[in-house]
Amino acid sequence: MIAEISRKTTANKKRVLFLVHRKELIDQIKNTFEFVGVDTNYVQFAMVQTIVRNLDKTLTPDLIITDESHHGLAASYQKIYDYFSDVRRLGFTATPVRLNGDGLGGINDILIEGVSVEWLIENERLAPYDYYAPKLMQQENLKIGHLKEFTKQSIDKELESHKAIYGDVIKHYLKLAEGEQAIAYCHSLDSSLKTAQAFNDAGITAKHIDAKTNKKERDDTIQAFRDKEIKVLCNVDLIGEGFDVPDCSTVIMLRPTKSLSLYIQQSMRGMRYKPNKRSIIIDHVANVNTFGLPDMSRQWTLNAKKKVKYDIETPVKTCIQCFGTYAGIDRKCPYCGHEQPIEVKETVYEEVDQDLEKVDKFEMKLNFKTAEECSSLKELQELAKEKNYKKGWAWVQAKRLGIR
Template structure:
């Protein structure tokens, strides 16, 4: 049996109390790295002792074996338990090959609003549903109250760091992309616009930053697409590092083998595109490098906190080369998850989108492809130029930087001073603040 920590027992007690209030569908929030799988295993073990059958639904195939190992270690009764990936379980349900459970446990439950999960839940209307997640958040701002009756909140990231349950971190950042190029589709940035937004120095910066701040540390790099991930890994390999690229096309067996090599230290640098976020647990990963801008709070938290699994005397290094912190603040920022659970509007765009001409320094609406004053063509600044490898200085991001982000959008600023503070916090030029001030009637 696995001995639970105090806060994990508190989570279970919170679930039981919610059940006693006649809630049948309960979401459980606890930060990434806090041991949700262990807590789930104890919930299942105790249910089995009462002869209750439990069905556990997992988001990714790689996590099935990881969860099974934890369940085995905690003495789960496999005659009364089933664990499977959501698609597999869904197909089995359609064929009536799943025994009716008393409890359905959902890992990464922020996905549970999708039709596949709903179909499984609706197939067993009498079952309790307990969904675990670090981030009860949807990119479109949709809440979860139409599926879950209640939410049980765990300890904060700050509490877990202070009590040596998560590793403290050092957050380093610089903005290397042209944010005016970023375009949204269904709330998130498109792959095409991300490619167009990157400056030509990005790959060199990843290597230089690693060598300056994290040399020798086991590192996961989150690239924005397959091509960029491959270029990054080639750059690291050329400099003698044991680096490996993985993406969604890799078969499950290859992924499992690469992850095991990474665990054993046979691979030092693991670059990936859209993999290894949720549930990916490597305690001795010390560093993550972000090369993918995102509007998703869930993705940001899952990626940054991969390096924050606790080890004695460990400090995680987070290198953010795309300025994601200015959108989402820091991993340990306190968040009102109850509000997100009920439904929070998605992040709003700035009231006025502008850019500055590099030739004559005029500030104009960002939609212009040519400066109306000097006829400078903006598209010529961002082409398919060869990537250069230049050194840059990163800045350590702390709560002091985050405080500057109190103003969410220009319309909330009451003076030009506040607009200039907002521009500085977002790494925008003063001309941006000036144009916003004119539009708001502050000048």
């Protein structure tokens, strides 16, 4: 879609400024543009940081296209947008939400949604998937930092205190995806290195790469992964947006997150379409309990979310009764009122070695079973769809309950 828009623009001798946030994406994008027939003489491919440093030397474009535009509220992007304030802009993203949950209204005035992930799977544009996760998310001891994301230190404490988690990862890879190309998302450099070593010790070729890996080694590693010489590629948030490995079928999630954007980018990384391919998502940290399945319907908006103040290092609790997750020190669950028992620290890891179970759409789709439990028209519509109610039922219930 981006390439076709650029082809039509350059065919009229109009200039396109194409912004990316990582240099690794430029060669990949150039190849796609050339394949589609874009006149690249009229396209400037550039990293945001490069343009910011050279605004006065940059030719004025007729169109600015921003790839992965959920980054666009950053100060560097806005300097470019302000400098070329009269130039039309298009932003593209699979996740129109910032890492902190805010919408993108600060830099966009229109949100155009494409077809749903469910449609893309049904129409063979994305691969179908099987999702495996533990039943209960163990996040009681994780902390929220100032970026409203789990802190590295608290994840270290929970995931690396017991070496059993690495054996668990190997066991489930062999059980669910043996021989498949897999990307493992880890939460820290040390964790990624240890995970790669664990796979290699088990006779499964694996390698770690990170942002500081020199370009030649990183390019050689990724090519070896594409050539299936490496089975498992371990990283820390490096392989995500725009990483083009169509034959990668498996994602191993070893990094808890509170970011919907990050969750979608990582969980769907193995869903690039290929005939007869089925992606396997192995979620060892139960992110699915927080966000639902990758293809569930979501309501996107340009508006900022309602601000919630978090104290640095606020503990996060998961109710063992209703699985509701909340920040705070209260033992009483705000969702169901269940009084959380005081847990002995040594029991935190009891479920680390349990078998992961397949998560079905029906199981994850709804957290409400009656109209009275719904808080929006969209939820009523989802309930109607699951219950096979007649068309119009949701609207009648919304009017009855005073829901908009």
